[in-house]
Amino acid sequence: MSQRLNTSTPQHLNGPTAQRLNGPTAQRPNGSTDNPMLIATFRDLDAWKAAHDLVLAVYRLPRKFPKDEMFGVTSQVRRSATSIPANIAEGFGRQGPKEFLRFIRIANGSLQETEYFLFLAKDLSYLIPEEYSSSTELSDRTGALLGGLQRSLKNQSEKTGGS
DSSP states (O other), X not given: OOOBOOTTSOTTOOSHHHHHHHOOOOOOXXXXXXXXXXXXXXXXXXXXXXXXXXXXXXXXXXXXXXXXXXXXXXXXHHHHHHHHHHHHHHHHTSSHXXXXXXHHHHHHHHHHHHHHHHHHHHHTTSSOHHHHHHHHHHHHHHHHHHHHHXXXXXXXXXXXXXX
């Protein structure tokens, strides 16, 4: 079921969790609403989109890694990167901002782990500087969006008493 968000809802918080936190927007007498943005799924979150883009990039990088790294750095960087959008999605499906916030913190930890494995791959000369640079740009964007989402959820949790 789709509803509309209040205009006070940050753009990076566009989903059922935002709907649970903010409720529907009141309609004006002419039938319009404050914000026509429909709430749909976790896929509407900018933080999830950025994390998914990072996963796609990470999955493409290890094709150049040595074959003997299949169960080492390759597996670890893929696992940690995949955990980021998976935790965003799982948290989105939970009840209330406090639970969602817990999963965003876990996603941030997975992001840090992914950044380390990318750094390690660069130092082992598995990545050329351009690949490392583009990966860190995606990682930085994901981190910034996760930080914004985390701040919003923390504020919402404080307003609602943590539920």
